[in-house]
Each structure stands twice: as structure tokens, then as C-alpha cells.
Amino acid sequence: MDLKTLTMLIVGASFVLYFAIAIWARAGSTQEFYVAGGGVHPIANGMATAADWMSAASFISMAGLISFMGYDGTVYLLGWTGGYVLLALCLAPYLRKFGKFTVPDFIGDRYYSQTARTVAVVCAIFVSFTYVAGQMRGVGVVFSRFLEVDITTGVIIGMGVVFFYTVLGGMKGITYTQVAQYCVLIFAYTVPAVFISMMMTGHVLPQTGFGATLSDGSGVYLLDKLDGLVMELGFHEYTSGSKGMFDVFCITAALMVGTAGLPHVIVRFFTVPKVRDARKSAGWALLFIALLYTTAPSIAAFARVNMIETINGPTVAGQAATGTPYSDAPTWITNWEKTGLIGWEDKNADGKMFYSGDERNEVTIDRDIVVLANPEIADLPAWVIALVAAGGVAAALSTSAGLLLVISTSVSHDLLKRNLMPNITDKKELFYARLAAGVAICIAGWFGIHPPGFVAQVVAFAFGLAASSFFPAIIMGIFSKKMNSQGAIAGMLAGIIFTAAYIIYFKFVNPAANVADNWLLGVSPEGIGSIGMLLNFAVALVVFKFTKPAPEEIQQLVESIRYPRGAGEAQAH
Amino acid sequence: MGFKNDNDKQAYWRTTVLLLLKLLVIWFVVSFGCGILLVDQLNQFQLFGFKLGFWFSQQGAIYCFVLLIFYYVYAMNKIDQRFGVDEE
Numbered sequence: 001m002d003l004k005t006l007t008m009l010i011v012g013a014s015f016v017l018y019f020a021i022a023i024w025a026r027a028g029s030t031q032e033f034y035v036a037g038g039g040v041h042p043i044a045n046g047m048a049t050a051a052d053w054m055s056a057a058s059f060i061s062m063a064g065l066i067s068f069m070g071y072d073g074t075v076y077l078l079g080w081t082g083g084y085v086l087l088a089l090c091l092a093p094y095l096r097k098f099g100k101f102t103v104p105d106f107i108g109d110r111y112y113s114q115t116a117r118t119v120a121v122v123c124a125i126f127v128s129f130t131y132v133a134g135q136m137r138g139v140g141v142v143f144s145r146f147l148e149v150d151i152t153t154g155v156i157i158g159m160g161v162v163f164f165y166t167v168l169g170g171m172k173g174i175t176y177t178q179v180a181q182y183c184v185l186i187f188a189y190t191v192p193a194v195f196i197s198m199m200m201t202g203h204v205l206p207q208t209g210f211g212a213t214l215s216d217g218s219g220v221y222l223l224d225k226l227d228g229l230v231m232e233l234g235f236h237e238y239t240s241g242s243k244g245m246f247d248v249f250c251i252t253a254a255l256m257v258g259t260a261g262l263p264h265v266i267v268r269f270f271t272v273p274k275v276r277d278a279r280k281s282a283g284w285a286l287l288f289i290a291l292l293y294t295t296a297p298s299i300a301a302f303a304r305v306n307m308i309e310t311i312n313g314p315t316v317a318g319q320a321a322t323g324t325p326y327s328d329a330p331t332w333i334t335n336w337e338k339t340g341l342i343g344w345e346d347k348n349a350d351g352k353m354f355y356s357g358d359e360r361n362e363v364t365i366d367r368d369i370v371v372l373a374n375p376e377i378a379d380l381p382a383w384v385i386a387l388v389a390a391g392g393v394a395a396a397l398s399t400s401a402g403l404l405l406v407i408s409t410s411v412s413h414d415l416l417k418r419n420l421m422p423n424i425t426d427k428k429e430l431f432y433a434r435l436a437a438g439v440a441i442c443i444a445g446w447f448g449i450h451p452p453g454f455v456a457q458v459v460a461f462a463f464g465l466a467a468s469s470f471f472p473a474i475i476m477g478i479f480s481k482k483m484n485s486q487g488a489i490a491g492m493l494a495g496i497i498f499t500a501a502y503i504i505y506f507k508f509v510n511p512a513a514n515v516a517d518n519w520l521l522g523v524s525p526e527g528i529g530s531i532g533m534l535l536n537f538a539v540a541l542v543v544f545k546f547t548k549p550a551p552e553e554i555q556q557l558v559e560s561i562r563y564p565r566g567a568g569e570a571q572a573h
Numbered sequence: 574m575g576f577k578n579d580n581d582k583q584a585y586w587r588t589t590v591l592l593l594l595k596l597l598v599i600w601f602v603v604s605f606g607c608g609i610l611l612v613d614q615l616n617q618f619q620l621f622g623f624k625l626g627f628w629f630s631q632q633g634a635i636y637c638f639v640l641l642i643f644y645y646v647y648a649m650n651k652i653d654q655r656f657g658v659d660e661e
Contacts, residue, residue, distance in 0.1 A: 071630065074609070084642065088645060090593065245610065286639050286642055562585075562586055564658060565575035565657075566575065
């Protein structure tokens with residue numbers, strides 16, 4: 001059986017599974033549509049959260065980024081895991097006890113203000129759309145490479161699948177599909193890594209393999225060899241950084257805090273039965289995420305060594321490698337050359353490929369192929385390659401579905417029910433939720449087919465805004481009984497405006513000025529969310545000093561969310 | 574209401590916040606501390622094939638995060654029981 005048929009079979013089988021789950025887990029009420037009826041087991045919710053969180057970017061792009069960035073890739077590894085500690089300790093249990101459906105719900109009720117609610121709704125929708133555009137594109141890319149359809153067809157297939165189970169099942173359908181998607185994606189991610197680790201170092205676990213000695217008999221540590229190779233080729237040392245330390249600090253902080261403030265992640269903790277489960281569930285979620293996130297840096301290091309050795313040829317007894325003749329190139333190079341993700345230009349006309357970080361370089365490599373081509377590079381069987389395709393699609397679909405649900409809930413619940421049409425019936429609201437999900441999918445699909453050139457740039461936006469708006473407002477809402485609406489609104493606005501202005505200036509208005517010398521305190525637009533967050537806190541506290549504290553009944557509400565007893569099901573209102 | 578009196582309520586919250594602060598200090602030290610601020614100093618030490626600082630930043634801190642959350646769950650359940658505010 002050829003690779004294409006095999007891929008179609010495996011991806012097709014995974015779709016059938018998702019559909020079956022969707023039909024089994026149809027949502028009958030708004031409560032089931034928004035929070036799966038609040039009855040999800042903590043381990044299942046942990047898996048669903050992990051799939052929700054790990055997007056096409058985590059699955060396809062992250063290992064590649066680390067592979068090229070080395071130590072600097074740490075910002076993603078720490079940033080996208082550390083936020084769960086904040087989430088588990090400071091947010092999830094209290095928001096679960098509060099027991100409503102959405103983040104704007106909490107902000108609106110806690111700060112007794114429609115203005116605060118509206119600011120939160122706008123942020124939630126903006127952050128989610130920013131994110132979802134990239135996901136749909138990811139589905140398209142995977143389909144086009146492995147099934148040889150064009151990207152538009154790929155995006156439309158992806159839209160159809162997500163439409164089916166999101167609109168039908170709501171949060172209930174999404175949750176159980178995400179559990180299945182997690183299993184598919186983690187299997188697809190770790191299997192090739194284990195194979196490669198065993199081949200290169202003899203270690204079964206990639207996590208220990210990349211700190212082990214190579215099994216070529218040289219007794220050299222893999223990372224030492226890698227450092228030697230890349231330095232010789234004019235790159236910076238793999239295990240140390242090239243970014244400024246303060247910038248690395250700020251980017252990591254912005255990603256962590258942003259993670260803890262992302263509405264599609266927070267809302268997952270509304271779906272478990274008890275406060276205790278919300279805490280436990282965050283632990284499981286991070287454990288499941290850590291499986292992929294500790295494997296990624298190993299894949300990154302293995303792939304870098306493999307790639308350099310394949311292209312430049314092995315180093316023989318002190319003699320520097322001079323390149324591999326193009327006529328001897330392995331098939332994965334020629335395969336991926338067709339997709340444009342690898343390019344070779346024979347600058348010195350010796351018929352050999354050479355890859356380096358200086359003027360001798362003749363090869364361009366797209367970072368995304370590190371994960372996608374990994375099984376081919378390591379010569380693994382075709383079913384593993386097909387599995388990686390299914391995993392990439394699962395990662396992209398699960399995240400899209402979670403985001404689309406946030407958008408649909410924000411519109412039907414926060415905007416219509418809580419703002420514009422308070423007398424709407426549950427059935428009507430459910431109808432609007434489904435309608436909003438449908439419309440959101442079409443918009444997301446449109447962005448997937450016509451990707452705006454700025455998708456990569458706006459990811460900084462999503463995290464920056466989540467970090468500088470939601471996170472401080474929620475933290476102060478829980479840990480300060482007296483924080484008032486004036487303080488919270490002023491803080492959120494200050495945080496958002498500052499962060500947005502900084503990113504817009506450097507990314508869109510004056511991209512030429514986007515260099516370290518012009519940055520405020522040396523902080524790049526990717527990391528500015530952490531400064532925006534501090535500004536939010538500071539402004540909120542100053543405004544609070546000069547205004548009346550929150551009314552008595554709000555202070556009692558805050559007291560009541562601080563301990564677990566009495567957390568009922570998520571309340572309809 | 575789960576608490577016997579206001580003193581208990583305040584004591585519960587103080588205990589909780591103290592636990593959070595302790596765990597967040599560890600969280601900060603293993604990630605921002607060992608993985609970023611002190612990475613050059615720690616890199617002088619070797620853990621198998623890893624430089625120690627590099628290991629913290631790409632492996633160790635993540636393991637610590639997972640352990641921190643599970644310890645938090647355990648400790649918080651204890652505190653809830655002690656004050657009689659756990660869920661039945």
C-alpha cells in the first residue's frame with residue numbers, strides 16, 4: 001500500500017472516530033453546550049485541555065523552532081508549560097467555585113459592570129480569532145503535503161469536520177473528541193521520537209536520549225557533538241543563547257501569563273464537577289502536555305544533528321565535512337524540495353549540498369519540516385509517516401474547536417443573553433450559540449484559505465493581550481476582596497492599549513525599527529505583554545486608591561469563591 | 574457556610590495564600606532562576622550529557638511544574654479537610 005492511501009486510511013479512520021463521538025455526545029441544553037454539563041472526569045478533562053492547548057504550532061512548528069534556536073527555544077518550552085502552574089494554583093479552583101460559563105461572565109459579575117464585561121468579550125473574541133486563523137491554515141498544510149490536495153480543499157475538509165462536531169456537540173462533543181485527539185497526537189509525536197532516540201543513542205526515552213552519548217562508538221555526548229558541529233558551521237552555540245537575558249525573561253513571562261489568561265484554556269476548568277477536580281485536572285493537563293513538551297527539545301537536537309550530517313556528509317577523522325553530492329541526496333530531500341520547504345542553490349558549482357550559518361550556505365530549510373519529515377529522515381515505516389499526518393490534523397482541529405466554542409459562547413451568552421437580549425429562552429440561546437459557531441467557522445476558514453500575511457505576527461498579540469488584560473483582572477478579582485470596577489477597567493484598558501500600541505508600532509507601522517536598540521528596556525514585542533501586565537496591576541491599584549472599594553455583596557461573593565464547599569454544578573442564570 | 578467562625582475563615586485563607594507563595598517561589602526559582610537568570614553559572618556543571626542550566630530550561634523545570642501542581646492538590650485537600658470546607 002502506498003503512503004497516500006495509508007495516510008487517507010489513518011486520517012479517515014480518525015475522522016470517523018470524531019464523528020461517532022460527536023453523535024454520541026450531542027448537547028441538549030446551553031449548559032451542555034457551554035460547559036459539557038459540568039460533569040467531565042478530571043483525567044478526561046486533563047487530556048481534553050492538553051489537546052485544546054497543543055495546537056498546530058506546538059505539534060508541527062515548535063520542535064523545528066527549537067532546533068534552529070537552540071537554547072533560545074526555551075522561551076516556548078517554559079512559557080507554554082509554566083502558565084499551568086499559575087492556572088492551577090491561582091485561577092482554576094476559584095473560577096470553578098464561581099461556577100459560571102465564561103471568563104467575561106466572571107469579569108462582568110465580579111466587577112459588577114457591563115463595561116468590564118464588554119471589554120472582556122471583545123478581548124476574548126479577538127484573541128480567539130487571532131489564534132484560530134493559524135489553525136485552519138495548519139490543517140490545510142498537512143492535507144496538502146500528505147494527501148496531495150491543494151490547501152483550499154484541505155481547509156474546507158477541516159472546516160466540515162469541525163463544523164459537524166462543534167455545532168452538534170458543543171463543549172460536550174468537543175471534550176470527548178479532544179480526548180481522542182490527544183491520544184492520536186501524542187502517539188504520533190512520540191513514536192518517531194522513540195525510534196530516532198534508539199537509533200542515535202540507544203535510549204528508549206528521547207528525554208534522556210538527548211543527554212546521552214552517541215551510539216556510533218565515539219563516546220561523545222550528543223549535545224557536545226551538536227555544539228561542535230554548529231559552531232564550526234558559523235551558527236551560535238546550541239546550548240547557549242543569543243537573545244538578551246532580560247528579553248528571554250520577559251517573553252517567557254508573557255507566554256506563561258498569557259497561557260493562564262487564555263479564555264479557551266480557562267473555560268475547560270468550568271467543565272469538571274468539583275473544585276477539587278479543577279485542581280487535579282490542571283495537574284493531569286500539564287502532565288499530558290509535558291509528555292510532548294519534554295519530547296520536543298530531544299526531537300529538535302536529534303533533527304539538527306541528522307540534518308547537518310545528511311546534508312554536509314559525516315566528519316571523517318578530523319577532516320571537516322565538505323558536503324554531500326546532490327545526486328546522492330536521500331529521497332526525503334527531493335520529496336520536500338517539491339513542496340518548496342527545502343531549497344538548494346549550488347553557489348560554488350561543485351554539485352554538492354552544503355549547509356552552514358555563514359556565506360558558504362547553499363541550503364534553505366523551512367523549520368516546519370523538522371517534525372513532518374522526521375520519520376522520513378529516520379527512515380521509519382510508512383504507517384508512522386501517516387500517523388504524523390493524523391496527529392498534525394488532530395492537533396489543529398482540537399484547538400480550532402476549543403477556540404470556536406469560546407467565540408460562539410461569547411456571542412450567544414456574553415453578548416446576547418447577558419447584554420442585549422436578557423429575556424431569551426434557553427432554547428433560543430442554544431440556537432444562537434450554534435449559529436455563532438457556524439459563522440465563526442466560516443470566518444476562520446476564510447482566513448485559512450486567504451491567510452493574512454500577519455498571522456505569525458499576531459500570535460504575539462494573542463498572548464500579549466491575554467497577559468495584559470485577563471490575567472491581572474482575574475487575579476485581583478480573587479485575591480483582593482475590595483478591588484473595584486473602576487480600578488479593574490482602568491487597569492485592563494491601560495494594559496491592552498499599551499501592549500497593543502507597542503506591538504502595532506513595531507510589527508505594522510514601523511517594522512524597520514524592530515531591533516533591540518529601539519525596544520523599551522530591550523524587550524521585544526513578543527515579550528511586551530509582561531510589561532503590559534505590570535502596568536495593568538499598577539494602574540488598577542492607583543485608581544483603586546482614589547475610588548470607593550467594591551460593595552459589600554461583591555466582597556461576600558469573593559469570600560465565597562475562596563473555599564471549595566458548596567460548589568454546585570455550573571449555574572444557569 | 575462551611576466555617577465555624579470568622580477566625581477560621583481568615584486562618585484558612587492565610588494558610589492557602591502561604592502555601593501558594595511557597596510553591597510559586599519554587600516555580601520561579603526552577604524556571605526563571607535556574608533556566609534563565611542563573612543559566613550561565615549552572616552551565617558550568619554537567620548532568621550526564623547536559624549542561625545543568627540547559628537541562629533545567631528544556632527539561633527539569635517542566636518536571637518540577639508537574640510535581641508542583643500535584644503537590645498543591647494534595648496539600649490543598651489536606652487544608653480543606655482541616656477546616657471542614659472540603660466537598661462532600
